[in-house]
Amino acid sequence: MPPTLRTFIALELPPSVISLLEKVQEDLKSMGLPAKWVRPENIHLTLKFIGNINPGDIDKIGGAMMDAVDDFAAITLVAGGIGVFPGIKRPRVIWVGLGGQIQLLFAMQRVLEENLAALGFKEEKRPFKGHLTLGRFRQTVNPNTIRQIMREHANLYSEEFTARRIILFKSDLKPAGAVYSQLMNFTF
Secondary structure, three states: OOOOOEEEEEEEEOHHHHHHHHHHHHHOOOOOOEEEEHHHHHEEEEEEEEEEEEEHHHHHHHHHHHHHHOOOOOOOEEEEEEEEEOOOOOOOEEEEEEOOOHHHHHHHHHHHHHHHOOOOOOOOOOOOOOEEEEEEOOOOOOHHHHHHHHHHHOEEOOOOEEOEEEEEEEEEEEEEEEEEEEEEEEEE
């Protein structure tokens, strides 16, 4: 194993949602947007980016994950709408939002964040904004183009899906893009 592992915790998406997001990406690509697109198989719902860890920390993180999901049942979600971070004037990331049992999702993420902070992992200071990243812009995009995209996709919604597993992923950065591998997962 390498001396450190680049890691994050996420919820996996069902194939039907991935397929919808891939179609949205194709539509956006056809507009010639200057973006580096996330490979569809890599789209996920990040709950916590941990960063580099020692392999010996995996079990501690697993305990924090198990404790975080202990009081939760499966969460019903829907993907819908398009937005950008940090804002429309200088967008850097284009994403699809989430609906459904968002309060439960946010509550579970908060417990996970607190559990990891108690173990000494850096706490995220920015508020959690559950989203599904489609791509990252390489250069400035006209705000009017972003407004148009948001209007055209205002009624974009996936079918409801149920999140049942929280996963610790290892991310290996390669020239062709990141490769994700599951290190452990827990069903809730």
